[in-house]
Amino acid sequence: MPKESFFINRVKSVGYAFKGLFLLLRTEASIQIQFVIAIIMTFAGFYYDISANEWIAQLLAIGLVMGIEGLNTAVEKISDYIQPEVDPKIGFIKDVSAGAVMMVSIIASIVGLIIYIPKIWV
């Protein structure tokens, strides 16, 4: 494949990915809620003047939760597309996908507690 076409294809892929990001933010309530929480936590980070390492942990936690939520949304959409009827296998697939979001959300909450509890209560 010629180099130019490879480069143009990469640029197009980035464009599609941004389109997906805006679609998630515009249409998915769970992502919208997480986005609002991310903004609140960013303000909290500046207010409590958290360290560089704490910013890294917080940003990774936010990115992980929202990224996995995006994949969970994709799993839900594929599931509804391939099987609109009630189906225990689809139920299992959706449950484990939601479980992945829950797993990173619990860890992200713990990261938040580790960062902010000493700043708020000490």
Ligand SMILES: Nc1ncnc2c1ncn2[C@@H]1O[C@H](COP(=O)(O)OP(=O)(O)OP(=O)(O)O)[C@@H](O)[C@H]1O
């Ligand atoms: N086709 C189906 N067959 C069996 N169980 C299903 C099916 N669709 C959904 N479920 C069950 O309902 C739960 C919620 O599914 P749903 O697709 O509404 O997800 P949600 O988390 O409510 O999504 P949303 O982000 O759209 O609010 C699933 O985790 C699963 O247990």
